[in-house]
């Protein structure tokens with residue numbers, strides 16, 4: 575059985591070595607494709623493999639149909655919006671993710687970006703502190719739980735909205751659940767997005783919702799660029815000169831954001847929330863182990879299709 579590690583944005587070398595050891599140790603064959611520039615390279619690489627480990631790499635219908643003997647795709651990470659689940663299911667391909675494995679890395683990056691904006695992008699002028707500010711967590715999954723842990727140490731007041739959890743489940747983490755998404759946005763100095771990108775959430779962070787933000791609020795997006803209605807945010811930032819936007823996923827209209835609001839926006843050059851050795855090891859090894867268990871025992875824990 576052949577396992578392909580296909581990562582356009584490579585894992586740290588130490589993680590790749592350990593992934594290979596797990597694959598080898600389970601009598602599977604390890605192959606890798608990193609930093610590819612053309613989709614054709616991926617199509618060629620998947621032809622004869624039985625399993626694929628990916629990150630944000632696009633596994634669409636064309637890729638799935640080119641992978642004639644594919645049995646399983648594991649997204650080493652949380653969000654699987656980059657995989658065509660329907661095409662996978664139609665071709666009897668199991669899709670899994672590795673929930674929670676890179677959450678701390680994403681949460682730490684969100685705090686790094688919050689401080690960077692609070693301190694005026696380190697330009698030497700007087701900034702603000704996180705202490706006593708309100709942090710609003712939009713959805714309360716694995717990343718938000720890490721956000722809450724860190725925010726407690728900063729002395730922030732923490733609020734969350736998650737329609738899939740009860741107030742008590744959120745309160746267990748010392749976080750106050752609010753009753754509506756509008757209430758969350760109107761009560762947050764920092765609003766941090768932790769929703770997946772799907773048909774319901776795409777462009778859902780729109781002008782109508784964002785205009786609830788209090789004066790001086792910062793939007794922190796380590797989720798997906800697709801959840802933001804960029805036209806609406808650009809319009810809002812033109813009239814609300816106090817609003818700031820920071821993200822590790824460059825928006826489609828990055829040129830407009832940078833040109834119009836240079837001091838109030840920041841976008842990292844590459845998506846990098848989960849880009850730490852620790853997160854690469856956690857997510858990559860979990861993916862390799864899940865594949866080994868799938869082939870050995872038929873284990874389908876973490877299947878998402």
Ligand code: 3PG
Pocket residue numbers: 583629630631650651652653654676797845846847848849
């Ligand atoms: C995830 O969904 O796990 C994160 O967005 C990380 O994505 P990445 O593996 O492309 O860095």
